[in-house]
């Protein structure tokens with residue numbers, strides 16, 4: 001692969017014969033090392049949606065960049081499951097970086113979506129500085145946690161709560177657990193914005209192992225009326241010695257009621273021969289902190305989680321609920337999707353209702369960029385905080401407070417899995 005002149009590349013949909021080169025670009029860019037699986041296995045096993053994948057090709061027709069999207073379904077504020085484009089596989093060959101290849105792919109992807117795809121796109125960013133320029137905003141937050149297991153006692157209330165659960169815990173293979181996991185996940189799907197629907201491939205991808213990771217241990221809580229929760233985790237053996245130093249890495253804990261939730265955490269915190277529990281992605285705020293006597297031993301750090309891009313203002317705002325009635329004119333800037341730019345009259349008649357959104361020439365109450373609308377879209381990044389950061393500008397007294405109350409949502413958005 002030679003280094004071309006700066007603008008000599010083209011962005012187009014992936015074709016069958018591009019797949020091998022495209023995967024080489026992805027593997028190199030992410031530093032995943034040597035690719036062992038065949039192209040067919042990767043496209044099948046990783047569920048790459050070939051027909052939603054773009055490639056950048058240089059003048060020699062070599063693939064030098066990739067960008068793909070999953071067809072996700074995500075819970076919006078109010079509980080409705082909506083189609084969302086899950087952007088990923090955004091990579092550029094090291095020989096072709098910093099000459100606009102990613103920008104060309106992101107613009108093409110957004111133009112394709114705006115022309116008839118999902119009204120909202122979402123992604124996990126490898127680096128914080130990349131996606132703001134394309135109109136993505138930080139829409140949810142997560143906490144990686146680390147708990148010292150020698151100081152992980154429950155409060156008396158939490159002990160009683162866990163003991164009251166009628167469920168019994170069963171360790172199961174993923175295959176045996178799958179019907180239970182599906183039932184539990186489907187049951188909680190509408191409760192929290194940011195939750196993603198999962199099919200069998202996705203469960204396998206998350207918990208089944210591969211990419212150098214062992215399969216997760218899966219423990220399922222089954223009560224008299226059926227499954228009420230599960231936890232998925234992996235144990236990492238510690239150093240040999242007289243004091244345990246092993247680690248339990250919790251992937252997720254999901255429960256349909258507080259007693260099962262407490263019961264599953266007690267199980268995880270009581271695993272033998274370990275010193276530390278870690279979990280990469282806990283919701284903010286985390287109910288676990290309220291189960292522990294010494295919650296200071298649960299070291300937590302606030303990290304960004306999902307970035308959201310409102311691709312179509314009218315459709316996106318019409319497909320989520322709002323926590324309070326509101327009647328405002330927004331002046332939206334959007335440098336990438338021109339159809340979003342301009343003034344929008346947003347009316348929500350009642351708390352919990354959806355918005356009627358119309359073009360208007362009326363004087364704006366608020367000005368903001370489409371990235372800020374994306375940040376606020378799941379209800380977890382308050383508009384009043386964006387206003388304090390100078391990103392949202394108020395023209396009518398009280399408009400920020402009214403918008404912030406309407407756009408916010410409880411419970412706070414959380415997406416358990418990285419895609």
Ligand SMILES: CC(C)(COP(=O)(O)OP(=O)(O)OC[C@H]1O[C@@H](n2cnc3c(N)ncnc32)[C@H](O)[C@@H]1OP(=O)(O)O)[C@@H](O)C(=O)NCCC(=O)NCCS
Pocket residue numbers: 029030089090091092093096097098099100101102103104124125126127129130133
């Ligand atoms: C991130 C990546 C896709 C950028 O590709 P690229 O073609 O070099 O990007 P572009 O030339 O289009 O750069 C567009 C802009 O982003 C900036 N940028 C690019 N990579 C950046 C990074 N890692 N951090 C901050 N800014 C970055 C560029 O400086 C440029 O800024 P400008 O618009 O102000 O001039 C590429 O470096 C890559 O493959 N990285 C490894 C894989 C990865 O992290 N992918 C993202 C997955 S979520």
